[in-house]
Amino acid sequence: MSRRLAITALLGLIVAGCSIPQWMPLIGEKPSSTEPAKPATPAPMRLAATGRPPAPADESVTDRVLAVVNNDAITLSELQEAIAVYQYENRERAQAAASDELVQQFLTRMIDNRLQIQEAEREKIVIEEAEVDEELAERIKKMNMKDRHEFETLVKAQGLSMDTIKKRIRDELRRNRIIGRKVRLRVSVTEAEVTHYLEANRPKLETGLSYHARHILVLPEEGAADAAWENARIRAELLRTQLQQGADFAELARQNSRDASARDGGDLGTLKRGELAQDIEAQILGLGPGEVSQPFRSALGYHIFRLETKDSLEGEGLVRVKGQIREILFREKFETRLDTWLKEIKQRAIIDVRLDGQL
Numbered sequence: 001m002s003r004r005l006a007i008t009a010l011l012g013l014i015v016a017g018c019s020i021p022q023w024m025p026l027i028g029e030k031p032s033s034t035e036p037a038k039p040a041t042p043a044p045m046r047l048a049a050t051g052r053p054p055a056p057a058d059e060s061v062t063d064r065v066l067a068v069v070n071n072d073a074i075t076l077s078e079l080q081e082a083i084a085v086y087q088y089e090n091r092e093r094a095q096a097a098a099s100d101e102l103v104q105q106f107l108t109r110m111i112d113n114r115l116q117i118q119e120a121e122r123e124k125i126v127i128e129e130a131e132v133d134e135e136l137a138e139r140i141k142k143m144n145m146k147d148r149h150e151f152e153t154l155v156k157a158q159g160l161s162m163d164t165i166k167k168r169i170r171d172e173l174r175r176n177r178i179i180g181r182k183v184r185l186r187v188s189v190t191e192a193e194v195t196h197y198l199e200a201n202r203p204k205l206e207t208g209l210s211y212h213a214r215h216i217l218v219l220p221e222e223g224a225a226d227a228a229w230e231n232a233r234i235r236a237e238l239l240r241t242q243l244q245q246g247a248d249f250a251e252l253a254r255q256n257s258r259d260a261s262a263r264d265g266g267d268l269g270t271l272k273r274g275e276l277a278q279d280i281e282a283q284i285l286g287l288g289p290g291e292v293s294q295p296f297r298s299a300l301g302y303h304i305f306r307l308e309t310k311d312s313l314e315g316e317g318l319v320r321v322k323g324q325i326r327e328i329l330f331r332e333k334f335e336t337r338l339d340t341w342l343k344e345i346k347q348r349a350i351i352d353v354r355l356d357g358q359l
Contacts, residue, residue: 063075063076063077064076065354066079066107066353066354066355067107067110067111067351067352067353067354067355068350068351068352068354069111069114069115069118069349069350069351070118070349070350070351072114072118074107074110074111074114078110079103079106079107079110082106082110103355104355107353107355111351111353112342113175115342115345115346115349116175116178116179116342116345117171117174117175117178118349119178119182119345120174120175120177120178121174123178123181125174125177125178125181127170127173127174127177131173132166132169132170132173135169135173136148136165136166136169139169179338182341183334183337183338183341184334186337187330187333187334187337188333189326189329189330189333193329194322194325194326194329197325197328197329198313198321198322198325202313205313205321206273206313207272207273207274208272208273209272209273209310209311209312209313209317210270210271210272210273210310210311211270211271211273211284211285211307211308211309211310211311212268212269212270212271212307212308212309212310213268213271213284213305213306213307213308214249214250214253214261214265214266214267214268214305214306214308215253215257215259215261215266215268215303215304215305215306216236216239216249216252216253216256216257216259216262216266216303216304217257217258217259217262217300217301217302217303218232218235218236218239218256218257218258218295218301218302218303218304219232219258219300219301220232220301229297232301232302233295233297233302235256235302236295236302236303236304237295239252239256239304240292240294240295240304243292243304243306244292249265249266249292249306250265250266250267251265252266253265253266254266258301266306273285279298280296280298280303283296283303283305284305284307285307285310287305287306287307288307289307289308289309289310290306290307290308291306291307292304292305292306293305293306
């Protein structure tokens with residue numbers, strides 16, 4: 001990427017709220033041409049319920065117009081800027097061509113953003129100059145620039161003005177404000193909904209919980225099978241008695257365990273549910289924190305476990321999981337409400353898309 005493109009993209013980052021978000025698929029740029037772009041053949045216009053024709057684009061605009069949203073034009077350079085910002089953010093190299101579908105996704109999102117800004121204007125949402133300055137200062141800080149003067153110098157070097165930058169930030173703040181008013185404030189999640197989700201997804205939620213345990217493995221010695229196993233059981237019982245009397249688990253593990261974890265004092269580390277064999281895990285998770293298990297026989301020998309800690313859907317763990325569930329349900333409702341609202345404002349808008357699929 002050339003220095004000029006990098007700087008342009010960097011400037012774009014500070015006003016990225018008015019362009020394409022990072023989840024949008026990548027669209028490659030086509031090489032720029034010194035020849036003026038030929039006007040595209042307009043697509044059939046779609047009229048709003050009012051039956052009024054779309055307002056013509058400003059005659060002073062020499063850039064190619066890709067869409068007219070009510071009386072507001074979206075130009076080719078704006079789309080290319082959004083693409084450049086996306087590529088810069090994702091460190092992607094420009095592709096040789098872009099599919100019509102991907103180009104349309106970018107343009108659709110820009111139309112949606114423009115409609116939201118227009119709705120904010122209709123609602124007479126005003127952003128004070130102090131709010132713009134505060135947001136600008138925060139973004140300059142994130143760009144690791146020395147001060148505002150350094151940023152203004154960079155802006156002027158690209159032939160832009162601070163008024164242009166401020167307008168874009170103001171538009172973004174207005175868009176966020178109208179979304180808050182029309183969408184966010186109209187979304188709520190009840191405790192009953194959280195509980196219902198919890199019960200319906202409890203097995204899946206518990207799978208993601210973790211626990212921490214220690215382990216001692218007592219192996220049967222060589223000899224008569226029954227006698228060897230009985231001897232191993234007795235030794236395991238004696239070790240458990242010592243642990244109940246206050247012996248240090250880590251020290252006993254180092255001295256007596258034949259498991260690979262012995263050198264670490266029997267520490268199995270933090271495990272996710274499902275990592276160990278089901279019968280072994282059941283023995284561990286059946287314990288309370290600090291509790292030592294009865295000797296448990298497996299095909300290897302006798303095991304003694306001590307549970308250090310475990311996450312559970314109780315107490316603080318339950319509060320944390322419920323908070324996560326609330327966020328999931330809120331996001332789902334928010335996206336549904338946002339989609340419904342966008343459809344509503346599109347139905348009463350006049351949108352003339354002039355994109356012919358070729359950039």
